[in-house]
Amino acid sequence: MSEHSQEEISKHVRTYISVFAALAALTIITVAISYLHLSTGLAIAVALFVATIKGSLVVAYFMHLISEAKIIRYILILTAIFFLVLLLLPAIGHF
Template identity: 50%
Template sequence: MSDFHSIDSRTHVRKYLYVFYSLMVLTVVTVSVSYVHLPFIAALIVALIIASIKAALVAGYFMHLISERKMIYALLVLTVVFFVALMFLPMLHHSDPGMVG
């Protein structure tokens, strides 16, 4: 239970519906773009940007991250840092110019 009680729940519901419509539109956009067959890097960038916007909408509004407590933010920042390490350090292993094997 949080401060949401005091806020008029109709504005809430309206907000959720807007997010829902945006997600639908973005889904259609990302699928349409995929039919264009852009060069791989361009397609990757477009797809990831759209996915990130969708993810931000879900996390921000459905999961109320937009008005969450500091401790949750701290936890998520920590997780993201480790996630990035896990994602990129092994890749560095394979693309290192000084690689021997």
């Protein structure tokens, strides 16, 4: 991301504003849904789904992952695998 034309960055700025609007809207939506008092399982699924969308937007656009070098993506794929193991292993052993 070090080589940028002026036009490219101006285009980025417009994207950032759209992403901000989407994040703010999703925050309001997830809070609104929590007032519906869904069953626990469904509530967890919906809340994590919305959070994942928000997180993906931040990583893709603010952290520029969509245009990032391959090596960064490989590091993150490896991290994601270890993260899932870390998250699920104790839980699987527990239940």
